[in-house]
Amino acid sequence: MTLPSALDEVIEVLQRLPGVGPKSAARMAFYLLNTSQDFNKVLSRSVGELKEKIKICKECFSVSDSEVCSICNDETRDKKQICVVERALDVISLESVGEYRGVYHVLGGVINPLEHSGPEDLKIEELIERIKNNGVDEVILAMNLTMEGEATALYIKRKIKDLNIGEIKITRIGSGLPMGADLGYADQATLNRAMEGRTTI
Amino acid sequence: MTLPSALDEVIEVLQRLPGVGPKSAARMAFYLLNTSQDFNKVLSRSVGELKEKIKICKECFSVSDSEVCSICNDETRDKKQICVVERALDVISLESVGEYRGVYHVLGGVINPLEHSGPEDLKIEELIERIKNNGVDEVILAMNLTMEGEATALYIKRKIKDLNIGEIKITRIGSGLPMGADLGYADQATLNRAMEGRTTI
Numbered sequence: 281m282t283l284p285s286a287l288d289e290v291i292e293v294l295q296r297l298p299g300v301g302p303k304s305a306a307r308m309a310f311y312l313l314n315t316s317q318d319f320n321k322v323l324s325r326s327v328g329e330l331k332e333k334i335k336i337c338k339e340c341f342s343v344s345d346s347e348v349c350s351i352c353n354d355e356t357r358d359k360k361q362i363c364v365v366e367r368a369l370d371v372i373s374l375e376s377v378g379e380y381r382g383v384y385h386v387l388g389g390v391i392n393p394l395e396h397s398g399p400e401d402l403k404i405e406e407l408i409e410r411i412k413n414n415g416v417d418e419v420i421l422a423m424n425l426t427m428e429g430e431a432t433a434l435y436i437k438r439k440i441k442d443l444n445i446g447e448i449k450i451t452r453i454g455s456g457l458p459m460g461a462d463l464g465y466a467d468q469a470t471l472n473r474a475m476e477g478r479t480t481i
Numbered sequence: 482m483t484l485p486s487a488l489d490e491v492i493e494v495l496q497r498l499p500g501v502g503p504k505s506a507a508r509m510a511f512y513l514l515n516t517s518q519d520f521n522k523v524l525s526r527s528v529g530e531l532k533e534k535i536k537i538c539k540e541c542f543s544v545s546d547s548e549v550c551s552i553c554n555d556e557t558r559d560k561k562q563i564c565v566v567e568r569a570l571d572v573i574s575l576e577s578v579g580e581y582r583g584v585y586h587v588l589g590g591v592i593n594p595l596e597h598s599g600p601e602d603l604k605i606e607e608l609i610e611r612i613k614n615n616g617v618d619e620v621i622l623a624m625n626l627t628m629e630g631e632a633t634a635l636y637i638k639r640k641i642k643d644l645n646i647g648e649i650k651i652t653r654i655g656s657g658l659p660m661g662a663d664l665g666y667a668d669q670a671t672l673n674r675a676m677e678g679r680t681t682i
Contacts, residue, residue, distance in 0.1 A: 283573065284546040286534035289527045296520065297509045308498045309531070310570045313544065317532050319497065326490045328525035330510070331518050333487035343514065345485040369511045372484065 287313065339410075341386040341403050342368045351375075351383055358382045360417040364407060364436065366390055366424060374422070382420070385410065390428040391435055399435060408439055411448065418449040425455055488514065540611075542587040542604050543569045552576075552584055559583045561618040565608060565637065567591055567625060575623070583619070586611065591629040592636055600636060609640055612649065619650040626656055 283291070287309055294305040312320055336342070337349035344350070351357060351371075361382025365371060371384050387402040411419065421436060423429035437450050456474035457466055466474070484492070488510055495506040513521055537543070538550035545551070552558060552572070562583025566572060572585050588603040612620065622637060624630035638651050657675035658667055667675070 282551045284535050284544050286527065286531055286546075287544055289523075290531050293520075293524045293527055298512050299505050299508060304500050306570060306573060307500060310568065311499050312528060312531055313535055319494075320528050320532060322490075323494045324525045324529035326487065326494055327513060327521050327528070330487050330491050330513055331521060334485050334514055343485050343488055345487075350483045367511070369507060372507060 340371075340384045341388060341406070342371045342384055356381070359414060361420070362407070362410065362416055362418070363420040363422050365422045366429065366432075370422065382418070387423070387432070390423055390426075390432040392428045402432075404436060404439065407436065408443065411440060412443060412445065416448055418451060420451050420453065422453045425453075541572075541585045542589060542607070543572045543585055557582070560615060562621070563608070563611065563617055563619070564621040564623050566623045567630065567633075571623065583621070588624070588633070591624055591627070591633040593629045603633075605637060605640065608637065609644065612641060613644060613646065617649055619652060621652050621654065623654045626654075 290309045290312065291302070291305045294300055294308050295302060300308070312323075333345075335344045335346060337344040337347070337352055339348055339352040342349050342351070346353075358381050362385050363374065363380060363382055364385045364387060365374070366387055366389060368386050371386065374380055374384075385403065385407050387404065387407070389397050389402055391397060391399055391402070407419075410416070419436075419440060421433040423432050433452055440448060440450055454477060455470075456477050457463070457470060463471070491510045491513065492503070492506045495501055495509050496503060501509070513524075534546075536545045536547060538545040538548070538553055540549055540553040543550050543552070547554075559582050563586050564575065564581060564583055565586045565588060566575070567588055567590060569587050572587065575581055575585075586604065586608050588605065588608070590598050590603055592598060592600055592603070608620075611617070620637075620641060622634040624633050634653055641649060641651055655678060656671075657678050658664070658671060664672070
């Protein structure tokens, strides 16, 4: 069957979005076809101008409306506590909890030799500069719990130690069983971490 | 946390698409932020012009590039066999199998009193006209296997019977266990249908 070309194009393009397969792309395209043209115009305009409107914060490299993002600009946030994450999306996830009152540092990825991504491709030098200049108390390494995330955490830890500027607490986000988990379904690596990381109650 | 407004808007808009929640909308928005501006331009343009470019086939009411869709225009398709479906998307699903050689009729929904959708809101009159004028051999009722789909099928069956134009085969798509299914996991209504609809082999 030959689909109308305009519909075919929309389905084709939507399929390139993360997590969207042929079936959901078709469902979305038909939704767009049946919804108001106003909605399509808003989607069209907002996607078209997204990249030019978003700035990268010059302090933490997260997404921002202006030169410096709303978190780095917030007087009530503790500038002496830096949480290092892989991506700006991770900042949003952590902020959704609403507990953390320090600031962030977005690396822009992890060290991954297979994908030719080395330390020089990440904002590690910039992190070290921030630590040197701002009298930081704690650096929380919140990279993902993957091989690459672990390796990047170790690399950064060593870099900070090399600074030799005394009392900086370096921590890694907690690892173990997720909330609501059942021991019977957990994998061995997670169980091992959960035992190693047990806490006194 | 206040997200940059342009990003917030894209996430907000993407969430209104079917099957997209807050998390996947955020993931898509960051994908759009990190991908090439060319891709965003294509997405923006194709969505913006979708509704004006797509026509509705005047024969079967499916989506089309022109006045009459590619299926209704196809000389090799059997015009005496009409498969009635709820939505144009269903035509695409059935065509993906590639077996059916008749034509379609898109109702534009089902009879659903709770949503104030009556027979007059659907293309039922148009279907009856097609059947009257074209000497149809078979009408396949391929509405979804829901309460509303079943009711709509019965309603249309009665309407065709009322025509009193003799030999028209009226069929309903087969119902029972889906391929690959396990009897132990099937619901009672489906098992009941599977037993009722058993075929000689």
